[in-house]
Amino acid sequence: MKKVKVYVTLRESVLDPQGSAVMGSLHKMGYGEVEDVRIGKYMELMIEDGERNIEAMVDELCHKLLANTVIEDYRFEIEEAVSQ
Amino acid sequence: MKKVKVYVTLRESVLDPQGSAVMGSLHKMGYGEVEDVRIGKYMELMIEDGERNIEAMVDELCHKLLANTVIEDYRFEIEEAVSQ
Structure with missing residues (x-):
């Protein structure tokens, strides 16, 4: 299991x-x-380990769904997670 | 100048x-x-260095405005930023 941020x-x-x-608002509040x-x-995202390369997969789903690359940038980190 | 994430x-x-x-949606897309x-x-947040302690200030503004602490948690990192 991987935890992807x-x-x-x-x-x-x-x-x-x-x-x-x-x-x-912050200025009005005195900051x-x-x-x-x-x-x-x-x-x-919690992602089950499988046959697919996780890094390539996350890049793909950021492109396709999670980010609008016309106006947004994205970056991600993949960590090992303990399976529950 | 500090950059606060x-x-x-x-x-x-x-x-x-x-x-x-x-x-x-990800499941329907095959993931x-x-x-x-x-x-x-x-x-x-870009914050100008001043007399106030930045860490205490950011904690305060998270509590007051940026997060709803009843249902949300927050954490932050403070970095030195180059003034533009």
């Missing part, structure tokens, strides 16, 4: 209105030191 | 319908090896 973030050049809204906020997704 | 995840005991939906999907948030 996937991070999906908006590309640098893409506006992040959700991040801007959070930054606005003026916060200069930028970018919001992305964090996903944890 | 914040990870917000649903607590173990809380159902994750978004994760279940993604897992259902039956995926046994579990949990979806959380990943945030990057």
Whole structure:
């Protein structure tokens, strides 16, 4: 069993209105030191070991479903997990 | 300037319908090896160095705004960032 951590973030050049809204709220709450906020997704997948190469598979499913590669970047880490 | 990476995840005991939906889609796409999907948030904050202790401040703003601690856990990492 593998535990895969996937991070999906908006590309640098893409506006992040959700991040801007959070930054606005933080400023109103008195945290003026916060200069930028970018919001992305964090996903944890548990994947059974099989015949397929896990790294190639995760890359494929990020491309096909988990990230929109037109506006988002992704990266992932694969860890050994204890089977439950 | 500090770069703070914040990870917000649903607590173990809380159902994750978004994760279940993604897992259902992955199964339909032929990725039956995926046994579990949990979806959380990943945030990057750029924070100006000031008088306040950054660690205490980030903890405070996670509690107050970024995470709903009733159903979510959070953790964060603070890195030195190059000022732009």
